Amino acid sequence: MTCFKEQEKMYMIQMAGCQFVAGAKRALVMDLHRGRFQPVPVHLKELVETYNGKQLGNIYMEFDADQHNILDEYLRFLLKEEYIFLSEDAADAVRFIPLPLTTAHYSPADNAIIDMDAQSGFDAVQLVHQLTALGCEQIQVRAYSPLPVRELLALAAATTETVCRCIQFIVPYDDHFKTADWNRLFTGHERIGSITCYGAPGNSTDHYVEGLIPIHFIEQMITGENHCGIFHPHYFISNASHFIESHRHNTCLNRKIAVDKAGYIRNCPSMPQHYGHVSTTTLQEALNNPVFRQHWHIHKDMVQTCRNCEFRHVCTDCRAYLEDPHDGCSKPLKCGYDPYTATWTDWADNPLKQAAIAFYEIDIPCSA
Ligand code: SF4
Ligand code: SF4
Structure with missing residues (x-):
């Protein structure tokens, strides 16, 4: 030894x-x-x-x-x-100098969410064009009703030869969708990063394009934006850019822009405040509003409990669902970790969280 x-x-x-x-x-x-x-x-x-x-x-x-x-x-x-x-x-x-905790950004918004359902009357492809013009690198499209193949194709095509590095889709499981449809979708649409099909008969993952693009099939149903914001070690991220961002910025909302299923522009589809409707306001105009950026600078060292958690620089954050809905620096509601005992429990069973669960009308809490 x-x-x-x-x-x-x-x-x-x-x-x-x-x-x-x-x-x-x-x-x-x-x-x-x-x-x-x-x-x-x-x-x-x-x-x-x-x-x-x-x-x-x-x-x-x-x-x-x-x-x-x-x-x-x-x-x-x-x-x-x-x-x-x-x-x-x-x-x-x-x-061997210490890691510098600063980084340069060149786009006003680098990640985005577009929510859609059968009633959404906006042109999502046009929104993707706006996002890529803003320099947005990651776009997530979440559909709460079936999204026809032609719409998936059009959205994926809108990212081709743009700054967008990755477009992800979260869509309902559709057993009419066959291998040929997936292959057609992936051919020539190299920006597709992943597809998640919820409400599937089982949990599994298929890979396409020589293993590069995963399609996740999950049994869980996703019926709306309030399924977002759950914390679990599976979602932790350990890399330099996340680590640096987490010291000064919110690791979910920083430089994020979203359009909810009704067409309102928000920081994320679950945040209460909107900054105009896409029919009358451009995404650039919403970003120009200084109030839009108010959540970008709430980092983990400002958040109760998280500031004492060893996971705070690998964890993301959520400002939409809080343990205390009236305190903007409250711990995320959907986290079951207690850094004072180093134990995980099911957040949805915690008696102290029931008032906030009722406040947000989260009727089917998902297991942490
Ligand atoms: S703030 Fe919360 S609900 Fe909104 S996108 Fe982030 S994790 Fe999801
Ligand atoms: S206490 Fe905060 S930092 Fe720790 S795992 Fe939960 S949400 Fe993440």
Whole structure:
């Protein structure tokens, strides 16, 4: 078993992509380059952050002899996971600069949601044209009634040769839709990122275009916008751009624009305030309204409970469904995690959330 004390001249250097976040009970370590994260003791975070760039000999001197076994164990773990490396060269400590927490954006809106149902009277293709002209890179179309193939084709075609990198569809399951229809949809529409078909007979995933485009079939029914905003570790994101954004901006609503199924422009289809109807207001005009951006800057360190959660920089946020609907910095309603005990429970069963569930008229709470 390695005893690092014998490598006393070596410097411990934290990898730039390794980031620690302290929570109320434990910490999280993230590998932003590999997209991984895992809970660790707060002491491990303190060890790396306190002694980053120091020689192992000096680190061991700071601890009593009976703690050296634990120190060995921590260092073995950190090296195995490649959160740190050892170097003979002191200059490496300054060469590996911390991750800058700023980023440049060139478009006023980079992600969008368009909701549609059988009564939606607007031209969704025209909205996609507006979005791509604004520089929108990710568009999600959520249909609450069947969307004919020709409409799916037209929406996908509207993203071709534009700045849009990904268009996702959430549509009701339709057993008339055959493999040939999917192939027709994907041919020449390389911006399609994924399709989710809800209300399917079972849960499964098919892949098309040499495995690049997944079609998710899920049994769950999605009957409206209030199915959004659920928190689960499956949805956590560990990468540099999410990490950077989460320090200063809201990780759901920042530079998001949406059109609800009735055609009103909102921050997201579930937010109460609208900024005009698409029949009389362009998306650019809505974005020009300074009030439209008020939620963009509510980040996790401002949100109750989340600010003490070790997951706050891999989690997204929700400002539409809150534990306290009258407090804009309240914890998201649909999260069942308690960072003070490090346990998950079903948010919908929590007696303290029942008043908010009734307030938002969420009649069929989904399991967290
Ligand atoms: S704010 Fe909440 S409801 Fe709106 S898109 Fe984000 S997660 Fe969904
Ligand atoms: S407490 Fe907040 S940061 Fe933590 S998992 Fe829930 S929503 Fe995310």
